[in-house]
Amino acid sequence: MSSSESEAKSTETEIFIGHPTVPKTVPGHRCRMLLLSALVSMVVALLVSICSSLLLLPRYKTRPVCLARSVPMSADKNSWNWTMENCNDHFRIGDQKLEILKQGVYVIYIHVTHKPMGNGPYNDTFTVQLRKESNGGKGILHKMTEYVNGIKCDSCQPYISMAHPYQLQKGERLYLEFNALSNIDIDMTFWGVYELAPITVSLSALFQESA
Numbered sequence: 001m002s003s004s005e006s007e008a009k010s011t012e013t014e015i016f017i018g019h020p021t022v023p024k025t026v027p028g029h030r031c032r033m034l035l036l037s038a039l040v041s042m043v044v045a046l047l048v049s050i051c052s053s054l055l056l057l058p059r060y061k062t063r064p065v066c067l068a069r070s071v072p073m074s075a076d077k078n079s080w081n082w083t084m085e086n087c088n089d090h091f092r093i094g095d096q097k098l099e100i101l102k103q104g105v106y107v108i109y110i111h112v113t114h115k116p117m118g119n120g121p122y123n124d125t126f127t128v129q130l131r132k133e134s135n136g137g138k139g140i141l142h143k144m145t146e147y148v149n150g151i152k153c154d155s156c157q158p159y160i161s162m163a164h165p166y167q168l169q170k171g172e173r174l175y176l177e178f179n180a181l182s183n184i185d186i187d188m189t190f191w192g193v194y195e196l197a198p199i200t201v202s203l204s205a206l207f208q209e210s211a
Helices: 003-018 027-056 204-210
Strands: 059-061 067-072 080-085 091-094 097-100 104-113 124-134 137-148 159-168 173-178 190-195 200-202
Touching (some): 104 137, 104 173
Antiparallel strands (some): 067 080, 091 097, 097 173, 104 159, 124 137, 124 173
């Protein structure tokens, strides 16, 4: 091989090494493919989770709400007329008190309305106490006082409303006390108790369907 041919080949080799032909890549396209793959995986996982939840979801059952409500029978005596719904062995009435026969969480609501101010007294207060008694003694669950001012409004009827949940034990007895029973409007006064019934979960129906 002549020296001129060797020099030409050397030059071609240098040119090839110095300027190689490299295929062009597109980084943006690669990122989009990875993002799409991740999104598809997330959607598939979500669908699998939803299907599993629907297949394994337990059946929830609720009991009818136990409700005991009362209205006063007389303006001269702290006596009440009770009616009950869905209360199998929950309560018992005795000595104008509501006795708890089943331990649980109950909401007690009370609404007591004063007679129109024109009947007096003026510049006074009336108080409502929700009390309970048991073998351990007596106590006040809740107490509220409302200011009475007949000078400003003869026809106004101040009222007291309250509603609170309580954990009540078997054997406890509930009753109301007023500081001025004769001033209570019995047509607009009432109170009651209802149980916060727990939600029960039944898997038997699910097993029966899958069998």
